[in-house]
Amino acid sequence: MxxxxxxxxxxxxxxxxxxxxxxxxxxxxxxxxxxxxxxxxxxxxxxxxxxxxxxxxxxxxxxxxxxxxxxxxxxxxxxxxxxxxxxxxxxxxxxxxxxxxxxxxxxxxxxxxxxxxxxxxxxxxxxxxxxxxxxxxxxxxxxxxxxxxxxxxxxxxxxxLPPPRGLAHLTGEKARAELGAVGRPLVVTAGPLEPYRGHGTLLDASRRWLGHDPVPLVAVAGEGSRWAALRRRVDAEGLPVRLLGRRDDVTALLAAADVAVLAGRWEARAPFAQEALRLGVPLVATAVGGVPELVGEAAELVPYGDSVRLAAAVTRLLSDPARHAALAAAGPRQAATWxxxxxxxxxxxxxxxxxxxxxxxxxxxxxxxxxxxxxxx
Known part of the structure; x- marks a missing residue:
C-alpha cells in the first residue's frame, strides 16, 4: 500500500x-x-x-x-x-x-x-x-x-477549531485589572480593524452606554487599516473604548469579559465566536453568513449595521442576570454539538x-x- x-x-x-x-x-x-x-x-x-x-x-x-x-x-x-x-x-x-x-x-x-x-x-x-x-x-x-x-x-x-489549552484555569481577573475594568462591565471584541468588521457600529453603540452607571468598557483587540480612524473617533467623542492593538491573549481577554461582541458584515464559523461560546461568555453577534447555524440559540443575534439593536442587546445582557446566566450556560452546550x-x-x-x-x-x-x-x- x-x-x-x-x-x-x-x-x-x-x-x-x-x-x-x-x-x-x-x-x-x-x-x-x-x-x-x-x-x-x-x-x-x-x-x-x-x-x-x-x-x-x-x-x-x-x-x-x-x-x-x-x-x-x-x-x-x-x-x-x-x-x-x-x-x-x-x-x-x-x-x-x-x-x-x-x-x-x-x-x-x-x-x-x-x-x-x-x-x-x-x-x-x-x-x-x-x-x-x-x-x-x-x-x-x-x-x-x-x-x-x-x-x-x-x-x-x-x-x-481545537479548543485552546488550559481553559479551566482562566479567570480573567488579571486582564480586567490591566484594562481598568474592575468594578465596571467589560465588553470584548477581536479581529482585524477593517471596514467589514463593523467596528464603527460598535463605537456608535458604545456612545449609548455613556449614560450607564457604571459605564461599560469596550476592549477592541486587533490591528488594521481602520485603527487611526477609530482612534480619532474614540478621542474626539470621549467613547469608553480601548483599542488594544494586536494581542496574543484573546482567550484570556474573553475569559475576563461580561459580554463578547461580533459585529461584522459576514462571518462563516468565526473563531472568536467559537471561543466565546466555549468559555460561556454571552455573545452578541450579527445574524450574517454562517453565524446563526454556528451559535443556534446560544447568542443574541442582531442585524448588521444596526447600532441601536446592538446596544440594546448588550444592555439587556448586562442588566438581566437571568438572561446572562442562560446564555453563559447555553454556550458550552452549543459548542458540544459542533x-x-x-x-x-x-x-x-x-x-x-x-x-x-x-x-x-x-x-x-x-x-x-x-x-x-x-x-x-
Missing part, C-alpha cells in the same frame, strides 16, 4: 484557516499521510507546521509566474492538493492546470466587494470552485454560493480516499455529489 501524499496550500492565512491546517496536518500525519504545507513563512513561525509532522515550503501569497511555478513543482508529486481559502484555491488551480492531481478547496470565508472589484471576485470564485473536484464549504451559505458558481461537488465541511477535531479530520480523509483510490486507502467508488452522511447542506 503506497503512502498518500497531500499538499496543503494556504494563502494570506486567516487565523481560523491557519489553525485548521495545523490541526489537519497533525491528524493526517498521525494516520500515515505524508503532508506538505505551502504557506507564507510568517505563518510557519506562528503555527509551526513541522511541529505537526508536516514538511513546510515557504510560498508567498502571490499569483505571479514564479510563485505558481514553485507550487507546481511541489504539487507534482502529490496525490491530492488541498487549498484553504479563495486566494490559495485560485493559485493552486493555476499550478495544477497541466497536472492530473485532484484539488480540494475548503472555503473558509468570503470577502465583500462591489462594482468592478465585485465582478473580479465573482470570476475568481467561479474559477476556484470549478477547478476543484470537491468544495468543502464551512457554512450552508457558502455551499449554496459554490453551487451557484458552478461547483461540481460542494459539501458542508464545518471547521471546528464536529470534533477528530470528525473534521475524518471527513477530509474520506474525501481524499474517494479521489485517490490508487493509494489503496479507499475502494475507488465515488459517492454521489453532495454532503457525506450526517453533513447535509
Amino acid at each position: 503506497t503512502q498518500l501524499r497531500t499538499v496543503q496550500v494556504l494563502g494570506g492565512g486567516s487565523a481560523g484557516g491557519s489553525a485548521h491546517v495545523r490541526s489537519l496536518a497533525a491528524g493526517l500525519v498521525a494516520r500515515g499521510v505524508r503532508v506538505t504545507v505551502c504557506a507564507p513563512a510568517e505563518l510557519d513561525h506562528a503555527y509551526d507546521f513541522p511541529g505537526a509532522g508536516a514538511h513546510f515550503v515557504p510560498v508567498p501569497p502571490r499569483s505571479d509566474p514564479l510563485t505558481v511555478g514553485v507550487l507546481r513543482a511541489v504539487c507534482a508529486g502529490a496525490d491530492v492538493v488541498h487549498a484553504h481559502g479563495l486566494n490559495a484555491a485560485v493559485r493552486s488551480a493555476a499550478a495544477l492546470a497541466a497536472q492530473r492531481v485532484p484539488l480540494v478547496f475548503t472555503w473558509h470565508s468570503r470577502p465583500h466587494a462591489e462594482g468592478a472589484r465585485g465582478h473580479l471576485l465573482r470570476l475568481r470564485e467561479r474559477r476556484a470552485v470549478r477547478a476543484a473536484a470537491v468544495v468543502l464549504a464551512t457554512s450552508s451559505e457558502l455551499v449554496d454560493r459554490a453551487r451557484r458558481r458552478g461547483a461540481r461537488d460542494a459539501r458542508l465541511g464545518p471547521v471546528t 464536529p470534533t477535531e477528530e470528525e473534521t479530520i475524518a471527513q477530509v480523509l474520506s474525501v481524499y480516499d474517494e479521489l485517490c483510490p490508487r493509494g489503496g486507502r479507499g475502494s475507488g467508488a465515488r459517492r454521489p455529489a453532495g454532503p457525506p452522511p450526517g453533513q447535509g447542506a
